[in-house]
Amino acid sequence: MITVDHLTKRYGDVAAVRDISFTAENGQVTGFLGPNGAGKTTTMRVLTGFTPPTSGRALVGGFDVFEQSMNVRRVVGYLPENVPLYRDLTPYEYLMYLGEIRGLRERKARAQAVLARVGLSARSNSRIRTLSKGMKQRVGLAAALLHDPQVLILDEPTIGLDPLQVLELRQLVAELGREHTVLFSTHILSEAEQVCDKIVIINGGQIIAQGTPQALRDQLARGGRVVVRVAGDLEAARAVLAALPAVQEAVLDRDSVVVTPADSSADLRPDAAQALMAQGFGLLEVRSLAVNLEDIFIELTRREVGAQKEEVA
C-alpha cells in the first residue's frame, strides 16, 4: 500500500512535483502516467527513500518515507529508470551482492528463484555486459523482486524493449500485481490501459486525473463530442443537428458530422438521434468521439499547458 499525501518536491526553485495525493492499493497495479519530465521519476525517488520530500507525507507499506526510511527501503523493490547494473558481475553475483547488503537469509535460493521468475536462469552466469537490453531489464526486475517486497516501484520498465519483450514484461507486471502493490510508470497510454487497475495521470508536477481506466474513459466520453453518420443528404443532417438547442457547433468531416455540445457534461446522443429520425434520416451511427485514453491524455495535458500559458500571460 502506498499513500501519498500533499507531497511536494523542489530542487532549488524548481518544483518537480507539486502537492500531489494518491494511493496505490495492495494486489493492484497502479499506473503512473505522464509525459517525460512530468515528475514521475521524482515521485518514485521520494517513495523509495532515495530523496526526501520538501513537504507533505508519503507512506509506503505503512512506513513514513522520511521518518522511517530504512523500513521503507526494506519493504520496497525498486527498478530505476535506465536500470543501473554492475556490468562486471553476472546476474547471479549481482543478486548475491544485493542480498548480502540487504542481510537476506537463504540468498542463493532466493537469487535462483527470482532469476527463474524473470526467465533468466540460462544466463545467470553470463557477465551482465554481454546481455541484451531486454535481459538487463530483467536483471533489474529480478533485483527489485529479490527480497519478496511488499511494494514494487518500477520506473518505465518497458522503455527500449522490442515489442515481444514489452509484451512479456507487461504480462509479468500484471502477474506481480496480484501479490504485490505495484506502482508502474510509463508514458505509453495503451500500456497503462492494458496493465493497470488504476491510473494516475501526472503532468507538470501535478496530478490531473486519476481512476480506473474505465472511469477515465467514461469521464471524457461524457464531455466529448458526438459523431453522426446518416444515409442521405449529409449537409441537411448537419443543419438539423446545428439547430438543436444543446448543440454549439456541427461540422462536416468526410462522411460524417461531428457535433460539439454547448455543455460538455451533456450527452447529445439521444437528442441527436431523435431529431434526425423525426426528419426521416436513416441513422447509420451515433457514437461518442473520444473513447480511448489517448484522447483523454492529450486533451488533459493540452488543457494544462493552455492554463499555464494563460497564467504566464
Added chain:
Amino acid sequence: MSALWAVYKREVALFFRSTIAYAIAFGVLLFMGVLFSATVTQFVANNTSGFAQQLATADMAIVGMLGTLAFLMFIIAPLLTMRLLAEETREGTLEVLMTLPMHDWAFVLGKFFAVWTFYTFILACTLAYVVMLAGMGVPDAGILFAGYLGAWLYGGVTLALSMVWSALTEDQIVAAFLGAATILVFYLSDALALIANGRGFTAGATDFLRELSLVAHYQETMMQGILRGEDVAYFVLLTVAALFVTSVLVGTRRWRAS
C-alpha cells in the same frame, strides 16, 4: 555490518582483479626498488667498514624508502580512490545502493577499508626490501615498527582525503587532480608554516599550519622511529574527519537534482 562487509568484499575483489590497480602497485614498487638499490649501492661504495656503518646503511635505506612512499602518496592515493564513488554516481548504481537498507556511512566505510586493504598490500610488498637488508645489517626495530605503522596510517589518511573528491564529482579525472592538490596542501603546510612565520603571522596561525602538516607527523617523527601518541591521534582524527565529510557528501546526492 553485513552491508559494510558486502561492499568491502566486492571492492577488494575489484582491486585485486583490476589491471590498473596492479599497474599502480608495479609502478610504485619499481620506483621504490630503484631508489632503494641506489641508496644501498651508494652506502656500500662509501663503506669504511664496521658494524656501525652497516646499521646506518640499513636504517637509511628504510627511512629513504618510506619517505619516498609517503611523498608519492599524493599521486598514488588519488589514482586508487578516484573511481570508488565517482563511478557509482556516473553509472547510476548509487541510486540502487541508496534505496537499499544500508546507511551511507556503511557504504563509504566499506569502500575505504577496501582501498586501504589494497594499499596495505602494496606496503607489505616493500617488506621484501627489509628482508634483503637483513643480509647486510639488521635495521633498527624501532625505526622499522614506527616507520611502517606510520606509513600505514599515512596511507589511510591520504586515501580518505582524496576519496572526498570522488564523492563530490562524478568525473574521475577531476577527482584525482583535486585529491592530489588536497594531499599536497597537507603535505606542504609545514612549509607554509615557515613562510607564514617569516611574514609575521601570529604564533597561533603558524602552529596551526604546522600541526596540520603530514610531514610534521610522519617524516619528522614516526619515520625516524619516534612513536608519539599525538601523531597517531592526528592520523586517526584526520582520517575519521575526511570519511565523515565523504559520507555527508554522498548523502547530498539525495538532495541534488540529476
